[in-house]
Amino acid sequence: MYKVRLWSVKHSRGMERLYHATNPLVLGLMRGLTRLFGHRLDRPITALEAGVKGFLFDCKMCGDCALSKTGMSCPMNCPKTIRNGPCGGVRENGMCEVKPEMRCVWVAAWDGASRMQHGDAIKNVNFAVDHRRKGTSSWLKLAREDSDAAA
Amino acid sequence: MLRPEEAGLNPGDPLPILPGHVSGGRFERVLRAGHFAITTEIAPPDSADPDEVLRRAHLFDGHVDAINATDGSGAHCHMSSLAVCAILTRVGYSPIIQISCRDRNRIAIQGDVLGAAALRVGNVLCLSGDDVSVGDHPEAKPVFDFDSVTLLQTIRTLRDESRFLSGRKLDLPPQMFLGASINPFAPPYANRVDQFAKKVAAGAEFVQSQYCFDLAMARDFMARARDLGLTERCFTLMGVGVLASAKTAKWLRSAIPGVHIPDEVIRRLEQAEKPKAEGRRIAVELMQQLAEIEGINGIHLMAFKQEEFVGEIVKASGVLGSRKPWAPEFPLVPTPSK
Numbered sequence: 143m144y145k146v147r148l149w150s151v152k153h154s155r156g157m158e159r160l161y162h163a164t165n166p167l168v169l170g171l172m173r174g175l176t177r178l179f180g181h182r183l184d185r186p187i188t189a190l191e192a193g194v195k196g197f198l199f200d201c202k203m204c205g206d207c208a209l210s211k212t213g214m215s216c217p218m219n220c221p222k223t224i225r226n227g228p229c230g231g232v233r234e235n236g237m238c239e240v241k242p243e244m245r246c247v248w249v250a251a252w253d254g255a256s257r258m259q260h261g262d263a264i265k266n267v268n269f270a271v272d273h274r275r276k277g278t279s280s281w282l283k284l285a286r287e288d289s290d291a292a293a
Numbered sequence: 294m295l296r297p298e299e300a301g302l303n304p305g306d307p308l309p310i311l312p313g314h315v316s317g318g319r320f321e322r323v324l325r326a327g328h329f330a331i332t333t334e335i336a337p338p339d340s341a342d343p344d345e346v347l348r349r350a351h352l353f354d355g356h357v358d359a360i361n362a363t364d365g366s367g368a369h370c371h372m373s374s375l376a377v378c379a380i381l382t383r384v385g386y387s388p389i390i391q392i393s394c395r396d397r398n399r400i401a402i403q404g405d406v407l408g409a410a411a412l413r414v415g416n417v418l419c420l421s422g423d424d425v426s427v428g429d430h431p432e433a434k435p436v437f438d439f440d441s442v443t444l445l446q447t448i449r450t451l452r453d454e455s456r457f458l459s460g461r462k463l464d465l466p467p468q469m470f471l472g473a474s475i476n477p478f479a480p481p482y483a484n485r486v487d488q489f490a491k492k493v494a495a496g497a498e499f500v501q502s503q504y505c506f507d508l509a510m511a512r513d514f515m516a517r518a519r520d521l522g523l524t525e526r527c528f529t530l531m532g533v534g535v536l537a538s539a540k541t542a543k544w545l546r547s548a549i550p551g552v553h554i555p556d557e558v559i560r561r562l563e564q565a566e567k568p569k570a571e572g573r574r575i576a577v578e579l580m581q582q583l584a585e586i587e588g589i590n591g592i593h594l595m596a597f598k599q600e601e602f603v604g605e606i607v608k609a610s611g612v613l614g615s616r617k618p619w620a621p622e623f624p625l626v627p628t629p630s631k
Contacts (some may be wrong), residue, residue, distance in 0.1 A: 221424055222395075222435070226442035226491055229421045230476035230503050231550040239550030240424040252484040265487055267495050270399070270443040 147200045147219070148245065154214040154254035154261075157198075161210055172285035188279040205275025205283065211263040213254025220247040225268040227251065304385025304621065305413045307468070314500065316470040317454065318415025319619055320387045323526045324499065329584060329612050330358045330591030332389065332501065332530055335381075336524035337362060337371040346372070346380045349600065353386040354603040355620035359416060361501070364391040367549075367593050368428025375409055382413040384621050388415045389472060393422030398438040399447065403457055406448055410467030418472040418501065419444040426615040442495045445473055449496035473497035475529075477514035478507060478553035486517040493527045500527055501593040504545075506521045506554045506575075508582055515588045524588030535606065536572040539563040556594070573599075573606055580610040 150157055175183050188203075195201030196218075199209060208225065209216060217225050221240040224293035227248030231239030236249045255261035275283070307317025314321055323330050338345040350360060362377035378388035390409045392402060409417065421441045424445055427431045439447065447458055448471060448574060457465040473492040477485045492500065505511050518524055536542045536554075539562035548553045558575060565571030580592050592612065596603050607613065 221426075222421055222437045222440070224437070224440040226440050226477075226488075226495075228481065228488070229441075229551075230474060230479060231423070232479040232481070233550050234480070234553065236480045240426055241460055246480070249481045252481045252487070265491060267442055268447060269446070269493055270439050273438070 143197065143200065144244070147197060147216070148250070151213060151215045151250045151254040155257045155259070157214045158210065158258045158260065167171075168281055172281050176282070176285065184245045184279065184282060188277075191279045191281050203277050203279075204271050205278040205280060207280035208273045209282060210260070210266065211266065213251040213256070213258065213261060213264060215247050215251035215254050217247060217251065219244075223247065223271075225270060265286055272292050303625075307415060309415055310468060317466050318387050318470055320360075320389070320416050321470040321498075323358045323618075324590055328358075328616060329614075330513070330528075330530065330600040331356065331607055331613065331618065332359045332361060332593045333600075334361045334363060334589065334593075334595050334597070335377060335388075336597065336600070337374065337377045340370070344378045346377050347384065350381055350384070350386055352600050353603055355617055356555030356607045358591075358618045359387040359389050361389045361391055361418060362520045364393045364420070364422070365396060365428070366391075366423065366607040368395065368423045368425050368430070368433075370429060375405055375412070375414075378409060378413040378414045384620075386621070387416065387619070389416040389418050391418045391420055392444060393420045394437050394439045394441065394444055395425065396433075396436055397459060398436050402444065403447065403451060405466050406469070407463070410469055415468070415576065416470045416472060416499075417448060418474065419448065419497075420474055436477055441473055444493055445471060445492060445495040445497055456556055468500055472499045472501060473498050474503065475500045476503040476551050478503060478505065478510055479626035482510075486514060486521060486523070489518060489523055489527075490521055493523055497527055499530065499590075501530045502532040504552055504554075504595065505583065506533045506534070506558050508579070510553075511583060511589075512586055515586050516564055519588050528590040529588060530591040530593040531589050532593045532595060533576050533579050533583070535576045535594070535599045535602065536562060536573070536618065537599060540569040569599075573602055573609075576606050577609045580606070580612050584610075586611045 192203050193233045200214045200219050201216055204218045220227060222229060228246055232249060233239060234247045236246055238246045251264060255264040310317050314325060330399045335349050353360060361383060362374040364374040365371060374391050381388040419441045425431055425435045450458060452466050452469060455463045473487050541557050542554050542559050542562055545552050561567045561575065564570055583589050583592060594603060
């Protein structure tokens with residue numbers, strides 16, 4: 143929801159704290175569930191992630207979550223799905239050139255990042271998304287990447 | 294009309310790549326030699342006629358160092374940038390191919406970059422691109438597989454690592470001078486310089502800006518770019534526009550997001566007896582004042598529908614001193630269009 147999304151960016155510092163507090167738990171849980179159930183719970187887990195992040199950030203489930211690096215503003219809400227924004231067309235009032243009723247996702251991102259402890263991560267280049275991952279869970283991806291790396 | 298093949302030379306052949314250079318083009322040479330440079334924009338025709346491209350380019354002979362060929366600007370259909378560039382290199386011009394991420398995915402773009410380099414195009418400008426909704430085919434599917442920053446990174450990978458993103462090796466990498474756009478005149482103002490830094494980190498060796506009508510903002514932006522050391526790593530060409538009237542200025546300001554024109558400029562045009570001449574005078578003054586700012590290496594002069602005045606404006610500004618940019622030795626001047 144647009145209003146909740148703006149609220150999340152406004153409270154990016156709190157969201158960052160929440161992320162750092164819950165991330166190890168979430169990933170640990172994902173790893174445990176993967177060990178126990180293999181891929182059998184992927185669908186409900188993905189649905190849960192889509193629900194939670196969809197509510198808070200209007201998450202589009204790109205499968206390559208960048209929220210912690212983009213000031214808690216989901217870049218996939220940009221009509222051009224720019225991953226390193228903003229583009230040059232931002233309106234004088236900070237609104238999107240394509241959707242004048244929406245605050246530019248990247249104006250929000252830099253604003254959100256300015257309040258975050260590790261906000262400078264927004265200055266690193268984010269490579270283009272892997273379109274095969276669309277609709278898949280970033281939580282599971284991270285958990286499995288970690289365990290693959292550990293193995 | 295005499296074709297280069299008939300004249301017994303190929304003026305478009307690349308020059309030897311000098312040490313520390315990345316391309317065989319004249320544009321990079323001019324900048325790296327420390328000269329103040331001028332670039333301009335050619336409007337690709339709504340036509341399949343190559344002579345029309347040459348007719349439009351001929352207006353700039355001896356006045357500019359490189360010519361940007363736009364890529365479906367404003368999401369409107371025109372002759373492709375790649376084709377315009379290929380026609381221009383045959384005569385020896387230094388075109389800058391513009392690549393927008395709107396219409397092509399990573400497979401098409403990497404192929405086009407190799408093709409452009411094979412056709413002797415030595416410069417590329419990486420853009421995200423205007424959204425399809427503002428163009429004449431709003432029903433088209435927007436692609437945006439890349440953004441301008443990842444596009445820069447990709448072309449740098451092709452060039453410097455001699456491979457596709459997939460890892461597959463190239464037999465000959467594309468030797469191109471890498472460019473990007475900046476817009477210091479749109480929000481988020483404080484972070485525009487950070488965005489510039491990101492583009493430099495991703496590979497930008499020159500940048501061209503959106504229209505600059507606000508010197509104070511340009512000065513402030515350049516001061517911050519200097520503080521971050523960007524002006525040492527990247528050449529900056531500030532965009533200057535030629536306004537035909539107060540009406541055009543107001544239209545640009547309201548219809549094209551990201552264009553900032555102060556009221557003062559509009560007032561000047563309104564009060565002028567000859568607004569078209571006043572628009573050119575404003576461009577001349579801006580060029581002179583921008584050239585004074587430390588870290589600005591050139592001007593990108595955008596004279597949409599006023600291309601015939603580019604030479605006059607450049608001369609009046611005096612920013613090139615006594616230097617005269619390259620012009621074809623055997624100009625191909627097609628007969629005027631009917």
